[in-house]
């Protein structure tokens with residue numbers, strides 16, 4: 083797969099990555115799976131609605147993605163987390179065990195903007211709850227896909243320097259408290275990627291993802307990371323596993 | 335049973351709103367819940383008979399949802415068809431000849447802006463014969479308390495999507511229970527569970543709109 087490495091250093095070690103809507107590959111089976119339908123079982127009526135939403139998506143998105151590279155270190159006195167930049171992040175072993183061999187971390191953000199959520203809200207208000215629901219599902223799938231693409235781009239930038247990357251981890255997953263979003267955002271420029279964070283640690287636009295990727299010579303990407311996590315009803319696990327099962331084409 | 339009423343039941347279960355709606359494919363071009371309800375009323379069929387048929391149909395689609403035979407979109411289509419019937423039955427509700435099951439106040443708690451999950455629950459609960467009062471998103475405790483005081487004997491539903499806003503939910507539940515100990519509070523949203531609902535003092539938890547309906551219906555049974 084050939085992807086143009088279009089990233090701009092907007093600040094020291096801080097990059098904006100250009101991702102186009104056409105880079106997103108919507109997979110209707112995946113979208114159907116999220117709703118509950120097994121492969122090929124998405125009723126044609128809803129499939130048509132999803133097609134229409136995907137067709138309008140280019141006009142309804144405002145994609146922003148970027149990351150900042152920071153030093154990653156162990157704290158001398160605390161074992162329950164890692165020092166990234168000048169902040170101590172309290173993390174579970176699930177995360178630290180994967181990141182500990184890294185000496186750099188990419189703190190990333192990405193979003194598809196707020197147009198899709200406004201569209202869904204408007205539809206809900208007009209009583210078209212099915213379309214609203216499907217718009218919401220497609221929007222979630224789009225931003226997940228943006229995060230995959232950003233992850234790939236960071237991997238490509240790293241490998242040019244002979245470095246490897248880890249899986250990505252987000253506050254709120256793998257027993258890493260969502261309140262740690264405050265620290266993550268404090269290490270990024272104000273309004274980076276046009277995303278803001280509320281006191282309750284909610285990102286605006288809603289369809290946004292934040293997280294961290296470890297970088298170093300000794301780290302590696304591990305496909306089946308969920309095995310180590312005890313959160314059994316996490317749907318992200320279902321998503322990752324179905325993706326891993328379906329495609330061995332993850333280019334990491 | 336009357337044929338028209340039976341046909342209304344089929345429309346609800348299959349989510350056929352009106353004649354022009356293209357869903358579902360096998361009922362295309364046929365009258366939907368909208369037209370059939372008007373016909374039934376002109377035939378002087380008792381509104382409570384229509385309502386009962388609709389409730390039974392919602393129960394059937396709900397059961398299918400419980401068995402994973404259909405999913406949220408089908409459930410919403412059924413609720414939409416049901417809401418069309420309710421528009422025609424509204425005058426009878428107002429005149430008191432038939433009754434809603436009760437009032438359900440719902441909102442997304444303070445600090446949280448997620449509304450899609452809450453809206454789905456509203457739509458399906460309403461489709462099951464409840465009057466829904468939707469307070470929107472980022473709803474402060476005081477607003478819930480005012481709505482409860484304005485609508486005595488109502489049931490309350492709270493939604494949250496992050497563990498951080500779940501903390502706000504817990505304090506809203508606590509304050510509601512302090513002021514209105516008899517008010518039934520049900521909570522939902524991705525980070526919630528049966529256990530966390532219990533810890534925060536809520537009366538119930540539901541993972542999806544159908545379970546919310548079952549919970550509410552049990553409370554009035």
Ligand code: B12
Pocket residue numbers: 222225226252253254255256260283284285286287288289290291292293315316317318406440448450451452454455490491492493494495496497498520521522523524525539540541542543546
């Ligand atoms: C899709 C998804 C996303 C999407 C879209 C998010 C969105 N809110 O639109 C994206 C990828 C953008 C995303 C981002 C994030 N997410 Co997310 N996401 C999910 C996922 C997989 C599904 C959520 C969803 O949209 N479901 C569909 C809607 C319709 O369902 P729902 O809102 O839950 O509502 C249903 C039920 O909950 C219930 N219900 C809802 N309200 C009510 C109310 C009552 C009264 C009742 C009875 C029932 C009820 O009925 C509804 C219909 O079935 C969940 C996991 C899960 N198990 O649900 C995680 C989840 C919500 N995300 C989570 C997290 C942490 C995040 C991020 C913070 C990660 C990050 N650092 O980037 C961000 C936050 C984004 C932000 N704006 O701040 C956590 C939240 C828990 C926590 N730790 O705080 C979850 C639970 C995953 C996990 N860790 O297990 N996420």
